[in-house]
Amino acid sequence: MRAAVLHAFGDLRVEPWADPVPAADEAVLAVLGVQPSITEAMLVSGAPIALHEHLTRRLAAGPVAFAGHEFCAVVLEPPADPSVPSPPVGTRVIAAETVECTTCGGCRTGAGCARPEYVGFTRPGAFAELLAVPARNLVVVPPEVSTAAAVATQPLVGALHAHAALAVAPGESVLVLGSGVMGLHAVQLARRGNAGLVAATSRSAAKRGLATRLGADVALTPDQADDPDVVSELTGGQGFDVVVETAGGAPEAGLAGASTLRTAARAARRSGRIALVSVLPDDARLPLATLREKALTLVHPESGRRHHRGGDQFEHALRLLARGDVLVDELVTHTLAGVDELPRAVAMTLDKAAHGAVNPPQVMMAGSQRIEEVG
Ligand SMILES: [Zn+2]
The missing domain is CATH 3.40.50.720 (NAD(P)-binding Rossmann-like Domain)
Known part of the structure; x- marks a missing residue:
């Protein structure tokens, strides 16, 4: 597959990268569309915000497949473990970016995982044609919600x-x-x-x-x-x-x-x-x-946790979008086509005012329309 690979701060390139190797509880997803978050764009540029030191350490060891937690994808392969519940192949999904371990004290009490991973930050994300995500993190996108709106749910x-x-x-x-x-x-x-x-x-x-x-x-x-x-x-x-x-x-x-x-x-x-x-x-x-x-x-609000203070925050957000209680489609002002446009989307996100963009530019993957029709 092709993926966005960070070689150094400010040097993001799209190039061949190994296909994801899913763990037994992970589904493989084909990305339909993705957008940079402002946090990701700032981290790519080298801004000294949260996770900067983490990224600095990883870059010292070599190039890093980085970014992509605001995305919509279709399930391509279900988890290898048949006992793990998962949306069926072809289902449109988004994912909660905080991957909780499920076994630490914080996970057991609901206080929050003590050692969370983050899709796109500490593990590969959707700045790629394919990614693997634990099936428990997947949230099914209702048919009323456009792929563009789903990308912008997080x-x-x-x-x-x-x-x-x-x-x-x-x-x-x-x-x-x-x-x-x-x-x-x-x-x-x-x-x-x-x-x-x-x-x-x-x-x-x-x-x-x-x-x-x-x-x-x-x-x-x-x-x-x-x-x-x-x-x-x-x-x-x-x-x-x-x-x-x-x-x-x-x-x-x-x-x-x-x-x-x-x-x-x-x-x-x-x-x-x-x-x-x-x-x-x-x-x-x-x-x-x-x-x-x-x-x-x-x-200081939580950002990417799925279950916090009540119900499923991601399902709730998708319901608000499906009912039209919250409008997001008209905020998506710029759409680019194909995985090779990912670095340009990041550059535009860092300079949204100059481009008159409200939402960060979205990148729709080549073949996303075909995948959706098959799905
Ligand atoms: Zn945990």
Whole structure:
């Protein structure tokens, strides 16, 4: 098969790579479509965020088949062990990227696996024509959900975790910083959840319009959200009950650095909650004085866990998409064709603003249409 192989930071090439050798409980999947996550794109570029050191160590030992946890595929081969439940051959699936070991103390108590693997990060992912995934991680895609929407499901799961972690009470005001994919999901979930006033921010007038169409009552520029008078006017002098921070991250990837955390702390009411959805480096500056003074709570949502706080997060996300409760298709602005386009998709993800992209560009594999028809 062909796969995207990282030779050094910033040097991702598509080249021949060994077909996956599945363990007895793993299914082999043929990839229909995949998109880079912003985290993957930043890691490829060498950004010092979580898993950077892990990747540095692996690169020292040789090239690494890297990336691809946001994908849709069809089951090509079921697990070799017939006692392992699996969707049948030809079924369209996505996968929860956190592969839990099932045997450690954390797995047994439900607290979370002590030694998880991550599809696309610590084990090969869908930046390839084929991949192997434990069958217990597979989630069947309902027929109402397009392959493009299925590829884009994982960020919605992240947004669901953030929404749950914030426990928004009926009528609480919610400020969403950033109107990228995570921000727009946060807007839609707040609107369909308990939120009262929903405000969103973006530097882009087009994205402010999109945020309003998807359920925001008010769309602000970043400067307006940072202005105490504007926030006071909107919230009756209180500040926002809840802030969802999605705009921070590497400035070289078009993100806002850590300055949006300062905005979040300023805009939140006393004893308010802030969800940090952005992926920031350890040395990012935190507004500790404001967090302390206002007794703010900073929460860090889970991202790729399937079972957490209730039901199956991935099945729930797919149900929201199938019913049209959350819209994602119109966020998919760019589609590329064929495995060889994977490095270009990463480059475009690091520069989405220049391309006018909302969702990261998706790569549909050659023959994906044919595979789907056969499936
Ligand atoms: Zn475990």
